[in-house]
Each structure stands twice: as structure tokens, then as C-alpha cells.
Amino acid sequence: MAYEKRTWPEGPPWRTFSGAATMPEPPDDDEADRRLGPPGRLRVPRAEELRLVNAALLLRRPLLVTGRPGVGKSGLAYRISRELRLGRVLHWSVTSRTTLASGLYEYDAIGRAQATQDAADRTGRPSIGNYVQLGPLGTGMLPYRLPRVVLIDEIDKCDADLPNDLLTLFEDAWFEVPPLVRVKQTEAAATVHTADPGHTAVVENGVVRAHAFPVVVMTSNGEREFPEAFMRRCLRLDIPDPDAETLGELVSGHFGDLLGDRQEALIHEFLQRSSRVGGLAADQLLNAAYLATSGLYQQEGSDANEWQSVLAAIWHPLGGEGADSR
Incomplete structure (x- = not known):
């Protein structure tokens, strides 16, 4: 069945977002076959896993997956994407230096300045969108008709501020790209690069606004506690050692x-x-x-x-x- 024709269950009214579905079908995920093996081979999910994944999908809430290293936490994101045919998984690997902005976008200000200087004697200036690339989380917030799967890997390694910084984004499902906001009077629509290699997206007035809240899978080795406000917005799934x-x-x-x-x-x-x-x-x-x-x-x-x-x-x-x- 074609991606554009598929239906998706409605979420709660308070988890419905206003972005118009303008993005084309995402690319397929060859990475899933590498991680999970060829499609079509039987795997029976645990009852708790099935319940919580379905709840997270219906409630449009992130899923915090905890367990010992090596038990297959990140593989859950690839199974969800492959079984629901949601395209390539957007993988954001977190370290102690990771900030929210790095997951949303990168801006090559030096490259743009050099290109502008080189073009000073020619007609026109290079589009600012050439120097903006959306990160995995930022790409997941683009207005796809069906949600993208975003894997936030090893979030327990993050800086203490990141969980709180994610709260507003998880609640409102939109964000601004400041370099694009600054030029919206002269360049209202900017074509930027995304986290999908070779793909682009048009950002209007410097704002990325989701149509379908992404399927967010965050993995944790259980090395730290998270703020109450953060945990209240997540569903937690513990993965036991495999039998x-x-x-x-x-x-x-x-x-x-x-x-x-x-x-x-x-x-x-x-x-x-x-x-x-x-x-x-x-x-x-x-x-x-x-x-x-x-x-x-x-x-x-x-x-x-x-x-x-x-x-x-x-x-x-x-x-x-x-x-x-x-």
C-alpha cells in the first residue's frame, strides 16, 4: 500500500498539531535489514513491549527504553519503523556535549560568509538554506503525513540541561531556526538540507512545525535519573536480558x-x-x-x-x- 494512502490512528486532541503535511515520502531504511536481518522472519514481541509501543503511538508520547547495554534497546526503533513502514530511522547519538540545538539544526555561518564575499562581484547572493542542515530530531519534526521514527540513543549520557530543554519541543512539536528567522523578510521560504542524505525541505519563515508527532524512542542504560517533568511526558519500557x-x-x-x-x-x-x-x-x-x-x-x-x-x-x-x- 502506498505511503500517501495509508491511514494513521487519531491521537488525543491535545496532541494534534497544526503543520500542513507537505513533505514527500521518506527514504527507505536499509539500516533496518543490517540491524534486524532480512524482513519477513518471525519475531514475537513481548506483551509489555506491544502494549507500551501502541500506547506511545496513540498518545503521541516519547518512549524511554531502559535496560542493560547490549539487550537490543535501539533495535526497537528499527522494528517499529520497518513493521509500520515509516521509512528511514533518524538516529541521534547523544554525548555529554550534546545540546538540543545540535539535534535540531546546524548552521555554517563561516561558509555562508565566505560564499557571500565570493559572490560580492556577481549578481545575487547564495541562499541561506544552502548552509542550514536539520539534525535528526529537527528532520523528524518536519511536516510528514505519517510520523518519522527518531532514535535518541543513550540519552543518559547527556548534559543535565538536555531533558528539560526537550520538554517544550515534545509538548509543542515546533521550533525556530534562528538564522532563517533573521532573513524571513527577504527569504521567506528557504530550502535546507535534512538528516536524510541528499534530501532537502522547504522551511517557511524560519519555523519547522510538525504535522504528525514523530515516534521518539530514547534509550538509556539506567545510569541516571531524569527530572519528574521529563518522565511525566514519557512512557517507560524496561527491556530485560533476553532469554x-x-x-x-x-x-x-x-x-x-x-x-x-x-x-x-x-x-x-x-x-x-x-x-x-x-x-x-x-x-x-x-x-x-x-x-x-x-x-x-x-x-x-x-x-x-x-x-x-x-x-x-x-x-x-x-x-x-x-x-x-x-
């Missing part, structure tokens, strides 16, 4: 039946080692599964010791040298 069934779905999603009878034994060994060393990441299991299907290592017989040495190297403790790695 054997979940890991089996993960491995099958990437490798199908290539492992055969070895899959159950490999997952069992992975879980045993994970419990001894205080937790391993799911992608460490995928590394082992790839090597097991490569044909370069024998898991039985005289070469079994070599295989165990390889597993010890790729299944190293996430916490460093202190954990038992037997």
Missing part, C-alpha cells in the same frame, strides 16, 4: 536455519557464559553465530579447543578484566 527464546529469534532473523542443531547449543553456552561474567551483549552472540556458519572453525573433535579460544575472545566481559571469563 533463550528471544535469542533464538534474533539468531534466526539473521541466519535462518543455517546453524541447524548447533543453534540451541550455542545459545545455551552463551547464556551460561553471560551469567558467569555479569552479562554479554546480544551482538556478541551474533558474532559467534557468524563464525560458526563460516566453515572455518570446528566445534567438535580435535579443533574444539581452538573454537573455545575464539569464543573466549569474542565473548569477553563487558565490564572489563574483573569478571570471571572461564
